[in-house]
Amino acid sequence: MEYYRITNIQDPYFTQLHELMQKVFPSDEVLEFDLWKEPLEDPDIRVFVAVDGNKVVGATEYRYYKEFNVAMTDFTIIGQDGQGIGPFLANRRLDDLNALAAANDKELFGMFAEIYDPYQVDHYEFGMIKSMNPYVRREVLSHLGYKRLEFPYVHPSWSNDGEAVTGLDLCFLPMNESTNELQTDLIVTFLKQYYSILSNKPKSWHAMVDSLETKQEVKLLPI
Template identity: 55%
Template sequence: MEYRKIGSVDDPYFAKMHRLMGEAFPPEEVLAFDLWKEPLLDLTIQVYVAVLDGEVVGATEYRYRPEFAVAMTDFTIVGRPGLGIGRFLLVQREAHLRQLEAESGTASLGMFAEIYDPSLAEPETGVAAGRVSPMHPAVRREVLSHLGFKKLDLDYVHPSWDHEGKAVKGLDFCFRPADETRDALPASLPVGFLRWYYAALPNKPQEWHEMMARLEARESVRLLPI
């Protein structure tokens, strides 16, 4: 299996990755094909795919922000079961993040992630995140809990990536602390990070602004089990 960086929409593996995203995530969570052109040119955004026999069988996007001393995993897709794709992506990503951390001369506080709440899955299929079976919300949540992620104690909402300004619910904003004994974060950390992270989306719903105002009014935010 090959860990391959995607740096352009012209990369033939990008089209395959984008197709896989459409199978794994609901439409409001997938940035349109043409809108990927500029993000892929941003050297701080890391987009990698797992390639097996010429096909994209997994993908991950992440970044390390030294100004906050935190990483963010934007998404991880396991396209097929039984191939060890999830473990492969994790090992490759963690090694790269350690490299980015060392290059920046900072010590990471941990990693943020948005994680689906399986209780809000579609009742008929049990799947809120697409047609790829390893991507079932309950499976992903348990795996991420096993890796040490905890949810921030807030009612989370984020702007839709389709640029329509809709409020996307059904997810928790989570954090995997480098210090496993940490049970809270200064509220200024998620506030600063989320304002930076969603600066690329000019249309934000009122629910997002209200959530941010509530978060800014707090000194700290608890980290709870998922």
């Protein structure tokens, strides 16, 4: 497999990726084709696909924040079961992030991810691909070392309609296994920057942030 970066919507592999996203994710979570132009051209947003025989079989999008020395995984897609696509993407992504951190004269501190909690919402389908089943994904991410941040999480809808999206946990993968909590100022600063593009955030999101700002740190718990 090849780990290939997509940087514009004219790339033939992006057409395949967009079709894969539509197959795997709920329709209201897939950005329209033309609206991907700016994100793909943004140097800070890294969209890579796993290509096997000229076919896109998986993908991951993530970002590295130099000022915080942390990453955020936006999504990971496994398009076929039993092909080793998940480990391939996870390992190559980590190699890339470690290189970005080294160029920043740092060792990567860790990586955020929003992880579906099927115990809250159990109707996710995800294209009938077993590897993308929320129960399976949650267990795999737990094995990778992700931990759940101990607070009720809500995120603003990417439709920018002021709606709140629930049924997820904000999780973190610490590079140092002894890390059992995060400073709240890191979490709040990260969330404010990550969602700065959305002008219409729900009241519950602001309330969540306000609540976090009253604390010094947040525990990392098993997922």
